[in-house]
Amino acid sequence: MDHSVVKKVEELLAKMTLDEKIGQMTQVRHFDDITEEDIATKFIGSVIHTQGPLPGVNAQEWQEKFTRLQKKALSTRLGIPLLFGVDAVHGQNTYEGATIFPHNIGLGASRNAQLVKRAAEITALETKATGFNWAFSPCIAIPYNEKWGRVYEAFSESTELTEEFARASVIGHQGSQLGRDSVMATAKHFIGDGSTDNGVEGGDCTLSPEEVRERLVPPYRAAVEAGIGSVMASFNSMSGHFMHAHEYWISDVLKGELGFDGIMVSDWKAYSRFGENEIINAGIDVVMAVDGDLQMFHDGLKAGVESGEVPMERIDDAVRRILTQKFRLGVFENPFPDASLIPQIGIQAHRDVARQAVRESLVLLKNKEHILPLDKNIPKIVVVGEHGDNTGLQSGGWSINWQGSLESYAGSTSILQGIEKLAEGEVLYDKDATGAHKDADVAIIVVGETPYAELFGDIGGEIDAYQLTLTEEHQNYINTYVNLGVKVVTLFISGRPLVTTDQINKSEAFVAAWLPGSEGDGIAEVLFGEFDFKGTLPHAWPASEEDYKGKYGPNFWDDSVKPLFPFGFGLNYRDETSENDTTTGK
Numbered sequence: 001m002d003h004s005v006v007k008k009v010e011e012l013l014a015k016m017t018l019d020e021k022i023g024q025m026t027q028v029r030h031f032d033d034i035t036e037e038d039i040a041t042k043f044i045g046s047v048i049h050t051q052g053p054l055p056g057v058n059a060q061e062w063q064e065k066f067t068r069l070q071k072k073a074l075s076t077r078l079g080i081p082l083l084f085g086v087d088a089v090h091g092q093n094t095y096e097g098a099t100i101f102p103h104n105i106g107l108g109a110s111r112n113a114q115l116v117k118r119a120a121e122i123t124a125l126e127t128k129a130t131g132f133n134w135a136f137s138p139c140i141a142i143p144y145n146e147k148w149g150r151v152y153e154a155f156s157e158s159t160e161l162t163e164e165f166a167r168a169s170v171i172g173h174q175g176s177q178l179g180r181d182s183v184m185a186t187a188k189h190f191i192g193d194g195s196t197d198n199g200v201e202g203g204d205c206t207l208s209p210e211e212v213r214e215r216l217v218p219p220y221r222a223a224v225e226a227g228i229g230s231v232m233a234s235f236n237s238m239s240g241h242f243m244h245a246h247e248y249w250i251s252d253v254l255k256g257e258l259g260f261d262g263i264m265v266s267d268w269k270a271y272s273r274f275g276e277n278e279i280i281n282a283g284i285d286v287v288m289a290v291d292g293d294l295q296m297f298h299d300g301l302k303a304g305v306e307s308g309e310v311p312m313e314r315i316d317d318a319v320r321r322i323l324t325q326k327f328r329l330g331v332f333e334n335p336f337p338d339a340s341l342i343p344q345i346g347i348q349a350h351r352d353v354a355r356q357a358v359r360e361s362l363v364l365l366k367n368k369e370h371i372l373p374l375d376k377n378i379p380k381i382v383v384v385g386e387h388g389d390n391t392g393l394q395s396g397g398w399s400i401n402w403q404g405s406l407e408s409y410a411g412s413t414s415i416l417q418g419i420e421k422l423a424e425g426e427v428l429y430d431k432d433a434t435g436a437h438k439d440a441d442v443a444i445i446v447v448g449e450t451p452y453a454e455l456f457g458d459i460g461g462e463i464d465a466y467q468l469t470l471t472e473e474h475q476n477y478i479n480t481y482v483n484l485g486v487k488v489v490t491l492f493i494s495g496r497p498l499v500t501t502d503q504i505n506k507s508e509a510f511v512a513a514w515l516p517g518s519e520g521d522g523i524a525e526v527l528f529g530e531f532d533f534k535g536t537l538p539h540a541w542p543a544s545e546e547d548y549k550g551k552y553g554p555n556f557w558d559d560s561v562k563p564l565f566p567f568g569f570g571l572n573y574r575d576e577t578s579e580n581d582t583t584t585g586k
């Protein structure tokens with residue numbers, strides 16, 4: 001490690017009171033938990049932004065707000081600057097007008113590590129332009145059950161692919177090492193988030209420690225080797241033991257064996273949820289003290305240190321890690337957001353990369369009689385379904401709002417707009433699948449999931465608003481046009497593979513489009529053959545609901561369930577094989 005940083009950290013640490021140290025370990029939301037004055041009086045170390053209310057109407061106002069808060073931090077006795085963290089998980093997706101990339105599952109389908117790196121670079125730049133220096137991304141979960149509502153946040157169920165993309169994403173966010181030009185990346189959620197029994201968010205992961213090491217740890221090792229600045233702990237338990245309070249995995253394995261020297265940040269409200277001072281003793285360095293946790297965290301940790309429950313060395317270790325990253329990121333010298341970056345938000349060059357990502361993420365699962373690519377001269381095309389012309393619906397959760405948006409947002413283009421741009425014949429839109437266009441030559445039916453994030457998206461969980469199949473309504477969109485005798489191309493918008501065997505059988509062509517984000521017009525470029533399909537499945541695709549009787553869905557490492565399509569499957573225009581008709585008897 002850089003000796004000058006070590007020296008500066010030690011000098012500063014030696015001057016700090018316990019209150020100042022606990023303050024550095026505290027992360028707050030920039031509204032509702034605190035007043036601006038609290039930043040100074042409570043010596044707050046970092047600020048989190050997840051979604052609205054917006055800090056302001058545009059990036060300039062966001063920067064002004066964070067500048068004001070930073071000035072409060074700098075006005076304290078030791079003048080330690082704040083870090084500003086944001087859930088920028090597929091672009092700076094909390095800002096309307098930013099470039100929003102396909103969610104990670106789509107990047108997983110692209111198999112293109114270079115693209116993952118480039119997407120992270122652009123995300124980092126737009127993240128900085130809105131006033132942040134810390135991103136809570138990438139999610140490097142390994143989802144083993146598609147019932148989990150966060151499958152789309154992760155690249156793939158493949159350890160190797162996730163390992164490669166973890167490295168690419170960290171380097172994209174931070175550069176070759178954490179420095180002044182970096183946005184600090186966060187590998188999350190350590191560990192077992194995607195591998196809980198039955199895919200329950202915050203549930204129990206019962207993989208053995210050996211399996212965890214073999215399957216889940218390698219992407220973290222890759223992230224640490226790439227210099228990841230922070231890691232976020234996971235809501236789940238490991239065989240009954242809260243992950244946040246798991247000293248073995250956090251301190252012995254991640255910090256010890258893997259040599260992670262950055263910040264271990266807790267997840268939301270973890271202090272009151274997962275054992276208070278136990279999580280500090282296990283190795284959590286920064287606590288998201290939100291939703292009413294702020295005072296209890298401060299008082300509880302202080303009392304813990306005074307009683308000897310939490311050793312002072314643990315506090316010092318946490319604060320050293322925090323100060324070290326602040327020095328590495330250069331926030332002492334450059335504490336304020338850079339206004340000159342604002343014009344780069346959502347520029348065409350960034351959107352072009354996101355559109356490339358959309359194209360490369362598409363997976364062609366069926367193409368009977370080579371109905372695709374579509375001829376641009378087809379006299380009449382009908383686009384069907386509300387997902388066809390709504391960029392909120394095509395973007396999934398963590399898009400403008402935490403749970404996503406049901407409406408289109410600024411700067412984005414819809415799937416329909418892309419089709420209209422390229423088609424030379426007539427393009428009609430039948431939002432509610434009334435079946436009004438039976439004379440159409442082709443129906444492009446856009447169906448799938450409505451946006452969700454975290455436990456709201458779990459299938460069969462506490463909230464249980466989603467299902468393993470398409471909704472009946474969306475199944476009927478397809479049925480309506482099939483029954484009219486129109487050739488159907490189905491575009492499937494979803495955060496995960498679902499049981500769609502019947503719909504695949506009924507469609508002439510079926511495309512898994514995942515959650516493309518702001519550049520919906522990229523899809524038409526592939527449908528009309530300007531580009532070929534490149535995507536291959538990042539998850540095995542289920543054949544039936546029976547596939548989910550056990551703890552996990554159909555997995556490429558587990559032969560006990562035979563998927564409809566294996567991991568890695570994907571058709572294209574170049575390899576013209578008879579396999580393209582994948583209609584099955586199931």
Ligand code: BGC
Nearest residue numbers: 049050087136188267268454
């Ligand atoms: C999620 C994290 C996220 C955090 C902050 C949590 O509920 O699990 O992924 O970074 O909230 O918004």
